[in-house]
Amino acid sequence: MSSRVAVIGTGYVGTVVAGCLAHIGHQVIGVESDAAKLVPLRAGRAPFHEPGLDALLAEGIGAGTLSFTDDFAAAMDGSDVVFVCVGTPSGPDGLPDMTAMVGVARSVAANLRHHHVLVNKSTVPIGSGRWLASVIEDVARTRIEGLFSVVSNPEFLREGNAVHDYLHPDRVVLGSDDPAALDTLAELYQPILSQTLPGEAPGEQVPLVRTDLVTAEMTKYASNAFLATKISFANEIARLCEMVGADITEVTAGMGLDTRIGGRFLDAGLGWGGSCFGKDVSALISTAGDYGYRTRILEAAVEVNEDQRNLVVEALLHDLKTLRGARIALLGLAFKPGTDDLRDSPAVAVAERLVHRGCFVTAFDPVVGALPGHPDVRIAASATEAAWQADAVVLATDWQEFLGLDLKSLRAETRGDLFFDGRNIFDPGLVEAAGFRYRGIGRGVPKTVERVAKEPAEGRPAGQPSWRD
Numbered sequence: 001m002s003s004r005v006a007v008i009g010t011g012y013v014g015t016v017v018a019g020c021l022a023h024i025g026h027q028v029i030g031v032e033s034d035a036a037k038l039v040p041l042r043a044g045r046a047p048f049h050e051p052g053l054d055a056l057l058a059e060g061i062g063a064g065t066l067s068f069t070d071d072f073a074a075a076m077d078g079s080d081v082v083f084v085c086v087g088t089p090s091g092p093d094g095l096p097d098m099t100a101m102v103g104v105a106r107s108v109a110a111n112l113r114h115h116h117v118l119v120n121k122s123t124v125p126i127g128s129g130r131w132l133a134s135v136i137e138d139v140a141r142t143r144i145e146g147l148f149s150v151v152s153n154p155e156f157l158r159e160g161n162a163v164h165d166y167l168h169p170d171r172v173v174l175g176s177d178d179p180a181a182l183d184t185l186a187e188l189y190q191p192i193l194s195q196t197l198p199g200e201a202p203g204e205q206v207p208l209v210r211t212d213l214v215t216a217e218m219t220k221y222a223s224n225a226f227l228a229t230k231i232s233f234a235n236e237i238a239r240l241c242e243m244v245g246a247d248i249t250e251v252t253a254g255m256g257l258d259t260r261i262g263g264r265f266l267d268a269g270l271g272w273g274g275s276c277f278g279k280d281v282s283a284l285i286s287t288a289g290d291y292g293y294r295t296r297i298l299e300a301a302v303e304v305n306e307d308q309r310n311l312v313v314e315a316l317l318h319d320l321k322t323l324r325g326a327r328i329a330l331l332g333l334a335f336k337p338g339t340d341d342l343r344d345s346p347a348v349a350v351a352e353r354l355v356h357r358g359c360f361v362t363a364f365d366p367v368v369g370a371l372p373g374h375p376d377v378r379i380a381a382s383a384t385e386a387a388w389q390a391d392a393v394v395l396a397t398d399w400q401e402f403l404g405l406d407l408k409s410l411r412a413e414t415r416g417d418l419f420f421d422g423r424n425i426f427d428p429g430l431v432e433a434a435g436f437r438y439r440g441i442g443r444g445v446p447k448t449v450e451r452v453a454k455e456p457a458e459g460r461p462a463g464q465p466s467w468r469d
């Protein structure tokens with residue numbers, strides 16, 4: 001059955017939610033307060049890079065099931081279910097900044113004229129579902145009694161793979177104190193839950209977790225904190241591998257074949273980044289602090305991650321001795337492949353640290369064409385251009401495209417021969433055959449050997465860009 005849906009905030013999450021819900025048969029209005037984003041959205045284009053999303057937007061707009069507006073009141077009048085997808089960046093106290101959420105709550109309160117199910121997709125501090133209801137009640141007082149229910153529906157999509165992840169999730173988590181609201185959402189998600197999606201062969205039923213608000217909110221935080229910790233664990237073992245002369249890529253391949261562990265999110269490298277992991281782990285640490293509890297494992301995960309970003313500087317210092325004036329070619333800027341998102345990107349953090357040390361950094365990224373706020377980092381149009389006269393090449397984002405680079409041509413451009421593979425994606429032998437000296441992370445004895453087969457990435461269709469973080 002088709003539902004009338006409004007999606008408030010059409011950024012990286014909201015645009016995917018809007019496009020996918022229209023795709024599965026709902027009537028969707030996206031509400032966006034940033035006028036600059038509305039222009040491409042109305043033309044069926046996402047205002048950021050996300051594979052497969054433009055096609056969904058064009059499909060929905062063409063079919064008349066998807067539209068975008070800045071008119072909050074009209075969107076409320078034309079919908080019964082409202083997905084809230086506004087940003088909740090980290091505030092100074094480690095907890096998410098709820099300014100945008102307060103704005104949405106006030107607009108909802110001012111425009112509630114019939115019953116709505118409010119679905120929170122933004123990642124918010126534990127207890128925010130009830131807080132949202134209280135803010136709305138405060139603004140509208142008794143006029144809105146019984147006019148809304150709140151559901152927490154945390155989002156687990158990965159940028160770069162977002163459309164696939166939203167349509168083929170590992171699970172859907174719904175939390176509310178109102179069973180009728182949970183029924184509404186379960187009905188809305190039916191095509192996804194039953195994997196009967198337009199244009200696709202039927203798939204296996206997706207598990208639905210029905211729970212209360214706080215448990216749903218905690219499930220999101222615990223999932224992200226676990227994944228971040230898993231990567232930090234691999235990075236800690238990588239440090240030890242470096243010391244004892246083992247190769248982390250083979251160690252994690254061997255570990256990952258154990259189904260109790262699984263091979264995903266075990267890649268040693270420059271560590272995690274993006275808009276979610278750091279923010280969500282900080283929020284959990286901060287929440288624990290409110291109860292007088294120290295989350296020691298999470299604090300350690302953050303510390304290890306921070307250290308990984310310094311590894312490049314340490315390695316270059318060790319090798320080049322002085323960094324002032326050294327030219328560094330940086331391959332990759334996005335926080336991971338498949339996206340142009342630069343929020344808390346390890347690649348950008350590395351660039352900043354190298355510039356701070358006096359390096360001349362020239363970066364190339366397949367989709368990021370500018371680095372606002374970093375005038376000292378030059379942007380090249382190709383990897384070869386970035387490599388001109390470089391003393392070292394540093395690979396910081398594991399774009400699959402980089403594996404196709406002509407390394408000999410790259411080496412012909414550089415004046416130094418150091419190749420720092422910050423994501424361990426290259427076969428050291430291939431890099432060395434091109435005339436570079438290879439340096440990876442946790443590859444104590446870099447060698448070319450037949451690799452142990454990696455566990456296939458669960459749920460990843462063939463041809464997806466990457467299953468790394």
Ligand SMILES: NC(=O)c1ccc[n+]([C@@H]2O[C@H](COP(=O)([O-])OP(=O)(O)OC[C@H]3O[C@@H](n4cnc5c(N)ncnc54)[C@H](O)[C@@H]3O)[C@@H](O)[C@H]2O)c1
Nearest residue numbers: 009010011012013031032033034086087088100122123155
């Ligand atoms: N990005 C991810 O991969 C991801 C994954 C899971 C969960 N989340 C969570 O989802 C939320 C959104 O993340 P995002 O990356 O999409 O953020 P984003 O900053 O890309 O998008 C937020 C959008 O909301 C708009 N907005 C803010 N206030 C508004 C208002 N009052 N009315 C209409 N539009 C408004 C902004 O202009 C922006 O376009 C966050 O809480 C985040 O933690 C993000």
